[in-house]
Amino acid sequence: FLKRLFQSTNSFFRLFFRQQISNLQRVHQKDVQNIRFSLENFQCKSCRSSSDAESPVYATERTENVSFSTMFYSLQDQQTSGISFDPIGTIKTVFSDKRAVPRQASVASELLSRIELNPMIINNPEHSLEGLDSFSHIWILYHFHRNPAHFKTKVAPPRLGGIRIGVFSTRSPHRPCPIGLSLVQVDRIENSTIYFYGTDMVDGTPVLDIKPYIPQYDIPAKIDQQQFFSSREAPDGEEELAEAGPSTSSKTPSNVMVPNWIANDSTLNVLFNENASNQIQQLGIEQRSIVDILKADPRSVYLRTKYGSQIYTFQLGENTVTCKFDDQQSTVNVLKIRKLVNLSDMTDEIEDEKLN
Numbered sequence: 001f002l003k004r005l006f007q008s009t010n011s012f013f014r015l016f017f018r019q020q021i022s023n024l025q026r027v028h029q030k031d032v033q034n035i036r037f038s039l040e041n042f043q044c045k046s047c048r049s050s051s052d053a054e055s056p057v058y059a060t061e062r063t064e065n066v067s068f069s070t071m072f073y074s075l076q077d078q079q080t081s082g083i084s085f086d087p088i089g090t091i092k093t094v095f096s097d098k099r100a101v102p103r104q105a106s107v108a109s110e111l112l113s114r115i116e117l118n119p120m121i122i123n124n125p126e127h128s129l130e131g132l133d134s135f136s137h138i139w140i141l142y143h144f145h146r147n148p149a150h151f152k153t154k155v156a157p158p159r160l161g162g163i164r165i166g167v168f169s170t171r172s173p174h175r176p177c178p179i180g181l182s183l184v185q186v187d188r189i190e191n192s193t194i195y196f197y198g199t200d201m202v203d204g205t206p207v208l209d210i211k212p213y214i215p216q217y218d219i220p221a222k223i224d225q226q227q228f229f230s231s232r233e234a235p236d237g238e239e240e241l242a243e244a245g246p247s248t249s250s251k252t253p254s255n256v257m258v259p260n261w262i263a264n265d266s267t268l269n270v271l272f273n274e275n276a277s278n279q280i281q282q283l284g285i286e287q288r289s290i291v292d293i294l295k296a297d298p299r300s301v302y303l304r305t306k307y308g309s310q311i312y313t314f315q316l317g318e319n320t321v322t323c324k325f326d327d328q329q330s331t332v333n334v335l336k337i338r339k340l341v342n343l344s345d346m347t348d349e350i351e352d353e354k355l356n
Contacts, residue, residue, distance in 0.1 A: 087206030089117040089125075091142060093199050098146055100298040100314030100321075103158070103171070105182040105198035107296045110288045113184075113199045115140070115207055117192040125192035133189045137213035138196070143206045144178035151176055159261050162301050169259075180205075183213060220256050267295040269331040276334040283319060283337060290321055294332045299325070315340060 093113040095101045102108040117125035132138065154164040155172040167175060184198035194210070270291045272280070280287050297304070299312060304327070312332075313322045323334045 085208055086121050087118065087143065087208060088121050088210075089115050089207040091115055091140070091201050091203070091205040091207055093201055093203045093205075094317035095199070095201070096203050096315055098202050100293055100312075100316075101202055102200045102293055102296065102298070104296075105184050105200045108199045108289065108292045109185070109197055110286055110292060111199040112187060112195060112197055113201070114196070115194040115210070117194075117207075119192065129189055129192065129194065132194070132210075132212065133186065135186060135212040135214075137183055137185050138194070139211040139213055139218075140180075140182045140184060140196075140201075140207060141209040141211070142180045142182070142201060143208060144173040144175070144180055145204070145206055146202055147173055147178050151178075156301050157261070158297065158299075158301050158304070162305060179208065266330070268297055268325075269329075270294045270334065271331055272334045276337055279337040283339065285316075285319060285337065290316065290334060290337075294323060294334070297325075297332075311335075 091113060092115075094111060102111075117128070119125055122128055151167065151174045153167055155167050155170055155174060156162050156164050157170050157172065173180060180201065182198065182200055184196040187195040187197055189195070272287070280290075293314075293316075298314065303310070303312075309325050309327050311322065311324050313320055315321075318340050319337055320340050321334065322336045323332050325332045
């Protein structure tokens, strides 16, 4: 029996490490190809400006045995490679680390965060926000600055329990271009700062752009526009739509489809013991914020499958929350909440969590 067990275990690890080595080889080959392409197509500023001014006809004459389409995309790649943006501001949240950050902004609808515009990038930032307070919601485009540079074409969403699917079929933060998009509710605007509800970003996230949310364009369904505009003044440029009224009274989304693994969402039951309830009152923490974070199960697929029911600790502002998951009962029990004295406290909590 022990011999068969050893042989099966040995076969498993051989297969596992062979797959890991194969994945690393593919990543290495892609990195080498990218470096080779960058070196072959490198041009200084003066050379690039002179080559851009040339006509494609002259470029074709110089490049023999190269099709026009190949030449066109090569020039296009040179013009668009290395695109960079200066962040217009920074997002301030209660999450100093990626651990337990909600996967969607709507999950933590009670968490108040803010965007601080950068006056070094935007002259008169207060002017750029003029009129934005007439919208209830905004889109925030930002950079996943805490993610590694590499990405995978297939990822494992937590709801699929380890099954991999194409990265563009998910909202994974590990993307070719690590850009995030969140729909949040505006609380108030003070000078060059936007306060909003709905947080799925880590503290210090760079903001790339801010756009107003307009239901007529952002909801793929026919809505009752007259009812929408009856409660607020029509946004700039939407007066004609408001006067025209709806073409139909239907409020049901039409031609909208999502896969079952997204539609069949499940939530955990969050419980607080007496100790945690007392600590919430003492620290003045909004209990709903903790419930919103935990009911969506912030654990990664690895933690959920590797350790199962376990002690889990995360930082929420200046406090640490310790809880225990019960996967069989689909519940999570909050055990204690305490003030974070220093960063080593968080490390000690995580180490205790591993031991348990």
